[in-house]
Structures are given as C-alpha cells and as structure tokens.
Amino acid sequence: MADTPEEIHKHMRTYWKVGAVLLICTALTVIVAEITHSITVGLGLAAFKAALVALIFMHLNAERPLIYQILAYTVFFAIGMMFLTVLALYDPLVSR
Amino acid sequence: MGTLNTVILILSSVFVVIAWLHLKLRDYKKFQMWMGAVVACALAFLVIKSFEYKAKFDHYGIKLADNSIVTGHGLDDTIRYEGITSVDIDVARFNGEFLNTITDGSKPTFQLLVNGEPSGDPVELSVRSVAKIADDINAKLREKADADGKKWFPAMSVKLVSFVASEPFAIQMPRKKLRLQLPDAAKFRDQSLLKGTISAQTPGVTMKSLDLIDLRATDSETAEGSLVWKYISHAEETKKQFMEHRDHVAQKAAEGEEASFDDMLSQPLEHGEGHHYTSIVVPWEDARLYSNFTPKWNTYYALYFLITGLHGLHVLIGACVLFYFGFMSKKLWEKDPEHLTNRVEVAGLFWHFVDLVWIFLFPILYLM
Numbered sequence: 001m002a003d004t005p006e007e008i009h010k011h012m013r014t015y016w017k018v019g020a021v022l023l024i025c026t027a028l029t030v031i032v033a034e035i036t037h038s039i040t041v042g043l044g045l046a047a048f049k050a051a052l053v054a055l056i057f058m059h060l061n062a063e064r065p066l067i068y069q070i071l072a073y074t075v076f077f078a079i080g081m082m083f084l085t086v087l088a089l090y091d092p093l094v095s096r
Numbered sequence: 097m098g099t100l101n102t103v104i105l106i107l108s109s110v111f112v113v114i115a116w117l118h119l120k121l122r123d124y125k126k127f128q129m130w131m132g133a134v135v136a137c138a139l140a141f142l143v144i145k146s147f148e149y150k151a152k153f154d155h156y157g158i159k160l161a162d163n164s165i166v167t168g169h170g171l172d173d174t175i176r177y178e179g180i181t182s183v184d185i186d187v188a189r190f191n192g193e194f195l196n197t198i199t200d201g202s203k204p205t206f207q208l209l210v211n212g213e214p215s216g217d218p219v220e221l222s223v224r225s226v227a228k229i230a231d232d233i234n235a236k237l238r239e240k241a242d243a244d245g246k247k248w249f250p251a252m253s254v255k256l257v258s259f260v261a262s263e264p265f266a267i268q269m270p271r272k273k274l275r276l277q278l279p280d281a282a283k284f285r286d287q288s289l290l291k292g293t294i295s296a297q298t299p300g301v302t303m304k305s306l307d308l309i310d311l312r313a314t315d316s317e318t319a320e321g322s323l324v325w326k327y328i329s330h331a332e333e334t335k336k337q338f339m340e341h342r343d344h345v346a347q348k349a350a351e352g353e354e355a356s357f358d359d360m361l362s363q364p365l366e367h368g369e370g371h372h373y374t375s376i377v378v379p380w381e382d383a384r385l386y387s388n389f390t391p392k393w394n395t396y397y398a399l400y401f402l403i404t405g406l407h408g409l410h411v412l413i414g415a416c417v418l419f420y421f422g423f424m425s426k427k428l429w430e431k432d433p434e435h436l437t438n439r440v441e442v443a444g445l446f447w448h449f450v451d452l453v454w455i456f457l458f459p460i461l462y463l464m
Binding site: 003005008011012015016018019022023026029030033037039042043045046049050053054057058 | 099102103106107109110113114117120121444445448449451452455456458459460463
C-alpha cells in the first residue's frame, strides 16, 4: 500500500464508502427477512458483506498468492463444519 | 436490537481503519479520537447485548405433560409443604439448607428416632448438632464392634438419621431448590427428606402473563384436547380465538394460498389495551419442564448463548487491546511510530474478523 498522504486520503474515502455499502446491505438484509425467510438470501448478503470486509478492510485484495492458498483451505473446513449440522437430522430424538 | 448492534459493529470496523490511516498520516490526536469511537462502539455493543440477555432471562416457558408449550412472563414456582414432622438426614451430606426454608416463624426442635421411637432431649438442628449426633452414634457403634471383637471400619458408621419434630412445621421455597418433589415428600439437594403435604396455596407452577401458546408438539389427539385449556385463565374465550385462527389458516391452505403449519398451532396472545392478561396455573405433576429462555429451555438458546457469549468475549478482549493501543501507547508512539502503526493494523485485523463473524451471526440468529 502506497503511503503518500494523497493515497491515504483516497483510501479513507474508499473505507467510508465501503462502510456505507455495508450499512445499506444490513438494511437490505432486514427488509428481505421481513418479506421472505429465505436462508439463501440472508446468507448470500452476509457473504457479500463478509467479502467486502475481508477484501478491503483486511486488505486481502493486496495479499500474496500464498495467503490465498491457505485461506482456501480454511474456507473449505469452515464450510465443511457447517454441514455437521446435517447430523442433527439423524438425531434419535428428532427423527422417528 | 440485533440490527442496531450490527450497525454499531460495522461503524466500529470503519472507525478502526480510519484511526489506522490517521496514524499513517502521523496525526496522533485524530488517531486517538477515532480509537475512542471504536472503544465506545464496543462498549455500546456489550451494553445492548446485556439488555438482550436480561430480556431472555426474564422470559419463561412451561412445557406441559402432553408437550403443549406456553411462554410468557412472571413465572412463580414457589412450593409450600405443610404438616411436616418427619425428617430424614444423610449425615455425610447434610448442609442445613432445609432449615432456612422453614416458614411461619416457627423454630421446631427435633428428637432423634431410635428404632422408630423418639429418644433423647429435643435439639435444635444445625450442621454442627447433626455432626455431633452422628459422632455420638458412631462412638456407640464402635464400642459395640469392639465388644463383639469386630474390626471397625469408617464405612460402618451411621449414614442416615431420622428426626421427629416437636410440632408440625411448614417449608416454602422455589421448586427449583428441591432435588425431588413428591406429592407427599420433599427431597433437598443434600438428600434431606421431609414428609408433608403440598399446600393448597401452591397448587402448581404459575405464570402471570402468557404471550404464546404452542401446540405443534402436543400429544393430545386434537388441539382442542390440549392440557393448556384446562389450566389457563379465560380458557373459553382464548380457546375460541385460537381455534378460529387455526381454522382460518387451514381454510387459506385449502384454497391454495400460502399458509404455514407453525401459524396454525403456534399463536401469540394479544394483550395490552382492551385485552386482559392470560395466566396459567399448571399443577406440579403436569409441568414437565419450565425454565427461562436459557440453554435448559431448548437447543436454540443453548446455541444462542454459546455463540453470542463467545463472540461477546472476543468483542470485550478486542476492546481492551484497542483501548491499550489507543490510550496507553504514547511512549511507543514517540519512540517508533511505525511500530505502533503496525500493531494497530494487526489489532484492526482481529477487530474486522470479529465484525465478520457477527455479519453471519446476525441473519442466522436474529432474522431466521
């Protein structure tokens, strides 16, 4: 990341804009949840927001390929963990 | 409240990068200002969260014997036993708890039961006096063992002593304090067993104002047969409204309109202006489970408190770290500003991740 004052001020404007987009997305999530209880839409919006935070606030967009490779593995396991909840379907208390 | 907290965390996430950029511009005053805003946001988040928790702690549910569920506020599980004269005490575990639940200002004295007959002087029970009585009995047992030529082992000492009260007394406490609640006896956590009858004043667990009746899981043949209607106040009127709404939803479904099963059998109760509060008294034997909205009540609250609790802990820790960098690192700033800038950037990464996790938690826990 370049460190000239002009560059920094430019970044600052970007961050404010991203913040605004995040807030708009939050409002959108709430409104959508009122209309439809779709888990896909809710999580889709959340994924978009999370991507914004990770890429811009956490400067992932300026990272080296190695970081991306490691991240890919963690994402794989994180999503895999979500599927553990499927086991609940085989819960003897729930399934008869 | 969840939405407000999401907004607060997003703002704090923006503030932390702005603070960091001001540090890069070597503007310490503005850096501190934005860091202050971040910490304030974190504290606001935690305060709002605590209100959210409190609301759940004050919200109760009762699951009846037929799995019908009611929820609401103002739960009271005070139980009163009367006419108690007989007390069995486990000498190793006795902690005197039941003595504190004796009501009506009576202070009964007790006589030891030996072979079913009261014997000795009446004593006031306490942890110490019970221990002394047990010691006396053990000394006698030991003497007897010695006289019989048997070896004495501690396992041969007395385990249970029974007492009879000078006059019948009453105890009163939250039902939760009891280990076991029987129609004719109360057992405390220290195994003290008191024989008496449940007072007519406390026929069951009561709830002052119901806000939901949920008959989705009821074992009764029909919703009309649910135990709820037996124990609720304004039963006829409430039942009529409930069934009318159910039939209305069923009608809609029959006509091919969108309608949900949840809507049919799980209905909020209206109260407030022009409405009365609906209350319920569930007899002890028909209250299968009652609790406030904590992990004991259902899996949702178990997950809710686990996840938000751990997240809140991370918010607290992050706030402490950012506070330290923002307001207690002046020396490092004067020595090596780049070093502090780096630290703030890394702490910022942690903070963004806490925000990122919340972005997912918000729709999952609050909106769906």
